[in-house]
Amino acid sequence: FKDTASKYSSMDRAAHIQTSDGFFVDVDVSILYRIEDPYKVFTMIGPGTFFESNGVLPRAEPILKATLGELTTEEFYNSPLRVKKSEAAKQMLYAELIQKGIKVEQVLVRYFKYSEEIQKNIEEKKLKDQLVFKNQAEARASIEEAALKKIEQEGKVIVEVEMEKGNAYVTRRIAEKDLYMRRKKADADLLVKLAEAEKVRLKNNALQGSGAERMVGLKMAEVYKGLDVIILASDGAAGVNPLDLNKTLKLFDIRKGVVK
Structure with a gap:
């Protein structure tokens, strides 16, 4: 990391924070800051690297404990909530250090770790919760599947009923058409026979006179x-x-x- 800001950074131990439900967690935090007013830093904190050892570090961990310590053990896994508490820590650090010529830019939670026993308990609890959620999801899925099957069956019955109605309507209309045609044909045949009979009658009358x-x-x-x-x-x-x-x-x- 030559010629980058990282060569001027310093590392200290992880912050040891107690959560709101009584467990301890080691949090690796990066605090990005810069010297805003060198005169204030020199006169209020001291020369050399005192701005770090006597300025930033002494105030960082108490503020981190005050803000991140409001989270429960499980809430540390909630990224949006964890970022919100990190932002609160930045605001508190900024308010205290800007008066001494140091401007805090960012407070970033990079990593956190519980003890192995706590981590194991958390994982077991997570697995149990996931199993509960899985069972609940399967139960809801079964209910929805049953509802879907019921809707499908009702839909099939409705379709069958409507098809039967349609077939009955077609059959009735065909029968009505056939009856109409037979009636018209019978009427036409009757008219023809009546005309032929009238023709014979008129011819007979003519021949008899x-x-x-x-x-x-x-x-x-x-x-x-x-x-x-x-x-x-x-x-x-x-x-x-x-x-x-x-x-x-x-x-x-x-x-x-x-x-x-």
Whole structure:
């Protein structure tokens, strides 16, 4: 560490601090400071390295015991709380030493160590606490898992019910569609049959009246129309005069008085 601030640093024993619950812990602390007013340091503390031996060190451990000693054995493992107490120690050291020309920049807890017996007890307690937390977590996990399974089962039942409703709706709509189509087809067939029956009725009525004889006469006229040359006797009882329609109707045994 040549040419660095570390070559001007000094080391002393670890601070022996009693926790608030009665156990002792050795704390390795780094105190960063600088000479703010050399005149005050020289006149109020002394020359040479007295600023350290008579200034910083005598006040450091009592203040560390006052601040860090407020922590319990387990709270030393709580980093945010430990830093908070270190900051309080820095403020107290600063307030006392700035008056003598020394400015405290930082108080850093680097390491702490309990006796082996205490450390063992702490570790055993931690293991027991972890086991308790583990059991509690497993119990909560079991409860949550059971709740999740219940929700899943309820969800499946709801889905099945809704699917059955959907299938029933589809079946009902298909049946309604088929019934509608059958009804419409039956109505259409009925209309066709009624129309055919009406056609037959009208045709029968037409054939039974005077229109039937007229139809026969017209058909005979069509027959005559298709002949190019015809030679018939025009005199006597069997004579045929195609221009005499009444006589022609009589010839074919059609009622008299139909054509005038």
